[in-house]
Amino acid sequence: MNLRHLAYFAVVAEELHFRRSAERLGITQAPLSLAIQALETELGARLFHRTRRTVALTEAGHALFDDARGILSRVEMAKENVWQTVSGQVGRLRVGFTNSSSLSPFFPRLIHAYRTQRPGVQITLRELSSLQQIESLDTRELDVGLLRLPPEAPASVHELVLTPLFEEALLLAVHAGHRLAKKRAVCIADLRGEPFIAYPRQAGVALFTQMLALCEKRGFTPEVVQEAQQASTLIGLTATGLGVALVPASLRAIAVPGVVFRELSDDDTTTTLYIAHRRGDANSRAQQFAELAATVQ
Template sequence: MELRHLRYFVAVAEELNFTRAAERLHIGQPPLSQQIQALEEKLGVQLFERTKRRVALTPAGQRFLEHARRVLEQAGRAVEDVRRMARGEVGELKIGFTSSLPFTAVLPNVVRRYREQRPDVTLNLREMFTPDQYTAIEAGELDLGFVRYTGLETPAGLDVREIHHDPLRLVINAAHPLASRPVLSLADLHGEGFITYPITVGTGLTILLRELCLKAGFEPRIVQIAGEATTQIGLVAAGLGVALLPAPLECVRIEGVRYLPVSDAGAYLSLGVATRKGDRNPLVAQFLSNLEPPREG
């Protein structure tokens, strides 16, 4: 049985006239009669009582009409749903982001614009370190990710598009002799103890810290490791060392801490959006169209 058989049956059932039903369906009356007869033979029941003067539904035909309408309605909804999916109007979009991203306007702005345009798309947001996002995107567990990638290799199967630069800030205890300076260079910090991320979390910042310090003529002395930026800031407040973090984290206000600009070239962390190469998911394409071009921080 095909959907067209159901459409033919419904048209005859509603018109109770083969000629009018044939006109409504834009087919000839004889082929329509043949199709209805074939349907009855396939079902093994009589759907219509036919006389020279009238056409009427049998009890079985009345019951079948309820089912036929329901099936056609569901089929219509299914067709519209997949068409909307192809247009990127419905579905689920799985997005990863790094822990510092909510401190910027990037994520709130793009999510707000996208939700206004695509209210029927479910957004599933997950906070993850950059290497974990890469793995999840490659495995299909994420559709895209907001990543920090300075100092990191991008996996061959992914594309990373830079969308923002965040300058770095030196996080220093307010009682430190250098805290009154308006700006610092890494050379000013020779001999200081640094608080930074574990190298295994893959933020890229630990690698960048070492590169900047080496350019300034010294190897950084790491005195504390902390996986969360807010923990690092708290350790600075406790006087355990200094930290180098993206500027958006300046909004974390802890007593006894100052955030100072860094003058060294390259003292910024890039924010990018990572996707699978060749991904044709319309949901991803629609989301990416809302991203602004990269700006210098």
Template sequence: MELRHLRYFLAVAEEANFTRAAARLGIGQPPLSQQIQALERELGTPLFRRTHAGAELTEAGEAFLVEVRRVLADVERAADTARRIARGEAGRLRLGFTASAAFNPRVPRLIRDFRRQWPQVQLVLEETNTAGLLEALRNGRLDAAFIRYTPSALPAGLDLMRFPDEPMLIAVPAAHPLAQRERAPLRALAGEPFILFPRSFGSSLYDEILSVCRESGFSLQITQEAPQMSSIVNLVAAELGVSVVPASTAQMQLPGVRYLPIEGRVPLARLALATHPATRANTPVVRHLWELAHATPQVP
């Protein structure tokens, strides 16, 4: 039994006449009658009673009609779903991000705009560190990810759309002497207890901060580690130390924390949207995200 047989049956059932059904289908009446007879033989029961006026459904034909309409509707829905997925209007997008990247206004705005343009796409989000995101991109577990990167060590085998570099700020407790200043050089943090995430959680930011501090003539005294920027800021508010954070983190206006612009050499937080070239080539929803990110204005 083929779909065309079901469509032939439906046309005859709705027209109640073989001649009109044949004209509707664009085939001859004799071949249509032969196809219906073959269908009846396959089912082992008559579907129509031939009359002078045309054709009437038997009881079995009436029951078969209900199911045929359901099957053909399911087939049409399946075909429509396939077409929408092929156009990137449906399907699933698996998107990763680092905890610090989520503070960058480009990230939530891009996710928001994507959902508005393609609401039928299921968005699956995953938060982890850059190393985990890169591994997930390479093994196909993620389609795209917002990652931190180092210009001198770009991840091999992936395409990066780099966003504007983000300056970093000093974060100090509100009661700290530096909190009274409008800005301060990094070397003002020499000897201060410093709060930072483990290097394994974000090597690019970690290395950038330590490198610029060394250029400023001192080494950090990391006395406390925290896994996320939000945790670091809360620990600064608890007066456990000072830190350096991406400027976008300053939207966390916690009581007891003051953010200061940095004088002199400023460490930079670098953010990019990363995809595997093959994934973008073969997955329309990923191409939509890439093109949308490319069209997003540079100014937050």
């Protein structure tokens, strides 16, 4: 059934006057009459009783009018749904984030701002290491990621649009009674021979590989005596005096008695948080989320 003919029929059924219906539709009466005739021929039933003075619906016309309104309403709803999806107003968005990035004040501000602007979008948050996020973006299990770039990133990272959001300093987390706690600032070379608490090597955490690279640049390999999957666990273990840890400044938010944070004087001890999404992705929600992230402070 031709939707245009059905729409013409619905207008005539409402107006019960061909001239007014044609004016409302912005056409002349001739094509309107032809459209109604074509619809009647297709259905094998008369839809209107027409005289010189009056137009009235037949029984078949009444039956079609009830269905036509529902059909045309659903067509408009379908158009609206497509528009909302294309414009990023509805749908789903799968966002990856690292454990440490969730502790930055930036993270809750971004998520709250997006949910406020796009209440119709179902947002799913997944805590993953930076390397896991890169892999999940490649396999389309994520739409967008908040991550740090490992020094040796996989080749698939070149298929991503990476936008730097902010840079933060790395700090030394150390027991309050440690010799380095007495210094205002520490350099990486001061950590030679110190036991380290760190994220697991195999977890794909960019901060681990950065720590390794920083130490090796100074001619030593850090001795990791204890691993921790979570940032809070890492800080908590530092309080035991088992070792020292290099952490982003946002982890200062984890206040644990007995742990102090010291600045690093080296000029290469910063870490950058990026927002990443697939290059050329048709998902407008990912692009909008990335654009919003660049404006949130």
